[in-house]
Amino acid sequence: MLANTLELVSEARRRGVAVGAFNTYSIELTQAILQAAEHLNQPVILQLGVASVKTGGEPLVRATVVAAQRAHVPVAVHLDHCADLGMIEQCFSWGCSSALADGSHLSFAENVALTRQAVALASSYHATIEAELGYLAGTEDGVTVEAVKASLTQPEQARAFVAATGASMLAVAIGNVHGFTPNPPPLDFERLSQIASQVDIPLILHGASGLGKENVQRAISLGVAKINVNTEVRTAFLSAIATWGLRVGPTPDVRRSGQDWLDLMREAIAAAQMVVTEHMQTVAMMP
Structure with a gap:
């Protein structure tokens, strides 16, 4: 639903x-993603990035919303990392229930201004705005931010930012990075604790791929209530496709069992579902 x-x-x-x-x-x-959520009987959020929306357009967004409507568990649909108010409004009109109005690359004052406009826009659609203060190193959907340019969230600034914007959720930068890292980056949990003491809205942790169960669950214990995962799931899906290609060879014979499109998709879906399941068990604090 x-x-x-x-x-x-x-x-x-x-x-x-x-x-x-x-x-x-x-x-x-x-x-x-939905098969994993239904198997565990857990709520989940489907996220669409800007590049995906630009590529798939209204059909992709509406198909995602319909899939959420027909799921047997609560499912929200979220527009991720978008600085374009026009796209945010368009996605709200297509059924998305929230968006990250991403002004993290802007000055504090410009970020406040963008977020306030997004919050006002969302109110007419009964939708929710996630904001981001501080920004992450790493690569997300082909956009790379160098580590030297990344900025950690300042706790006192977070309080002023939330008060000035009316954002309902806040994504924080505490050393987390976009993309998969073989060795989990050191997270500043003391900073996270200080941020949580300054604001009374749910905190969001981006870049959870590769962080590990212990780090994720410690962040949750300090106030994080939404965990974003992209790279690990996408990589599992693509790796399954690559493995299938190596096994089948350059010229699939669609008359043979295991070599047609649906066979390929079944394998890719199963691989991605396994990764989603592991992360959902972690964030739901399952043993």
Whole structure:
């Protein structure tokens, strides 16, 4: 069933757990995420990045919303990392229930201005705005930010930012990075604790791929209620396709069992579903 993002995240926060938010690029990847959520009977957030929306347009967004509506667990649909108010409004009109109005690359004053406009826009759609203060190193959907340019969230600034913007959720930078890292980056948990003491809204942790169960669950214990995962799931899906290609060879024979499109998609969906399941068990604090 299609759910309100803020309600899902707020309920997770109340229970001392988090909601997993996973980026999707196609109906097949959406299927993998929803199958994992339904198997565990857990709520989930489907996220669409700007590049995905530009590529798939309204059909992709609406298909994602319909998939959420027909799911047997609560599912929210979220537009991730978008600085374009026009795209945010368009996605709201297509059924998304939340968006990250990403002004993290702007000055503090410009970030406040963008976020306030997004919050005002969202109110007319009964939607939710996630904001980001501080920005992450790493690569997300082909956009790379060098580590030297990354900026950590300042706790006192976070309080002023939330008060000035009215944002309902806040993504923080505490040493986390976009993309997969073989060795988990050191997270500044003291900074996270200070931020949580300054604001009374759910905190969001981006870049959870490769962080490890212990780090993620410690962040949840300090106030994080939405965990974003993209790279690990996408890589599992693509790796399954690559493995299938190596096994089948350059010229598939669609008359043979295991060599047609649906065979390929079944393998890719299963691989992605396994990774999503592991992350959902972590954020739901399952043993």
